[in-house]
Amino acid sequence: MMGVVGTIFVGLVVGIVARALHPGRQSMGVIMTIVLGIAGSLLAKYVGQMLHFYQAGQSAGWIASILGAIVLLVIYGAVARRAS
Template sequence: MGFITTIFIGLIIGLIARVLKPGNDQMGWIMTILLGIGGSMVATYGGQVLGLYRAGQGAGFIGSVIGAVVLLAVVGALRKR
């Protein structure tokens, strides 16, 4: 997967996660892209630990969005402290 494709998919996943999680999440485009990419990584590695995915197998689109929502909730909880 190319670098531009990764950024684009990260943006889409990050935007969907921000729409699904209620509340005011003040972040720019770059943080939204990083949120989407990080959510995909959380879903992939978390799924491998839980036995949902094999090594080398990536999380799907829905898993990536769920991972991004979880990551967004963690970031929101840390910002409130």
């Protein structure tokens, strides 16, 4: 149970930092910020494993997770602009 709570907390922190570092206004709530942070961490983990920065079973670091979340924010912004 603590693993799930820890994952949600890390996702929230990563999502908040990524949103603070990314210029512009992102209209998303707390749940989407958590999802963004978790997805950014997963993206960083798998890209890091493909580039041999991380071994299988290793998680991405904070900076890589934040960068992954920023990449997802840019993609989210492009898709949202295109849809409007």
